Amino acid sequence: MCASDDPRDQRTRSGALLDLPEGRLLIDAPPELRIQLLREGVTALGGVWITHTHADHIHGIDDLRAFSAREPVTLWVPEMHRFELRTRFPYIFDPTVALQPGTTKPEFEVRAFRPLEPLPVLGTDIVPLPVPHGVTTVFGFRAGPLGYVTDGKSLPPATLAALEGVDTLVLNALWWGSPHPTHFNIEEALAAAAAVGAKRTYLVHMTHRVSHRELAGKLPPGVFPAYDGLSVEVG
Numbered sequence: 001m002c003a004s005d006d007p008r009d010q011r012t013r014s015g016a017l018l019d020l021p022e023g024r025l026l027i028d029a030p031p032e033l034r035i036q037l038l039r040e041g042v043t044a045l046g047g048v049w050i051t052h053t054h055a056d057h058i059h060g061i062d063d064l065r066a067f068s069a070r071e072p073v074t075l076w077v078p079e080m081h082r083f084e085l086r087t088r089f090p091y092i093f094d095p096t097v098a099l100q101p102g103t104t105k106p107e108f109e110v111r112a113f114r115p116l117e118p119l120p121v122l123g124t125d126i127v128p129l130p131v132p133h134g135v136t137t138v139f140g141f142r143a144g145p146l147g148y149v150t151d152g153k154s155l156p157p158a159t160l161a162a163l164e165g166v167d168t169l170v171l172n173a174l175w176w177g178s179p180h181p182t183h184f185n186i187e188e189a190l191a192a193a194a195a196v197g198a199k200r201t202y203l204v205h206m207t208h209r210v211s212h213r214e215l216a217g218k219l220p221p222g223v224f225p226a227y228d229g230l231s232v233e234v235g
Helices: 033-040 061-067 079-088 157-162 186-196 212-218
Strands: 016-020 023-027 047-049 073-078 108-113 119-121 124-133 136-143 146-149 168-172 200-204 223-225
Touching (some): 033 061, 073 079, 124 146, 186 200
Parallel strands (some): 023 047, 073 108, 146 168
Antiparallel strands (some): 124 136
């Protein structure tokens, strides 16, 4: 939708920011992360949650160095993706790689998590939710009344059960019609949203095939297209 005059169609890669009791939790580090954080006036982070290691979700990670100048930033990472993160960014995560004198790099305290094992994150219990994404597994989460699932193709029974009772749900949805091998299309996302039964569902990760205005006019009650800069109050 790069030719659209609707500012809601000007999309950067998917990420989110949660205001939790003990700080702000950044969800993923997309390539436009610096632009996104400047736009929202973010000057401090309590930590970062990595859903998976695909480029559109982690290739902004170097811009987190500004937040670790005084102390390391806590980085919650799926246990199964720790090795790939280290091999993708050895200068950050491999302690045997020497830093050139006079230069800096992001500093992290890495904390690994496992599927469906709740863990305390910035004053909130978060449940990591595994979803299939082609040959890899993506980890969304449940945080109280919020469920967040990006880059998924289905909701496995255990993940669906963990989402029971959420008020607000975030789901990826690429486009109408033709199925994608690793993502929900909009029809599949709507079926998944109905199975969860949240009071409101926001669709993210849309492509240029979908305009905000057209999508908003076709979605059922309680389902909304998200857009860059959207702020939502969660109980």
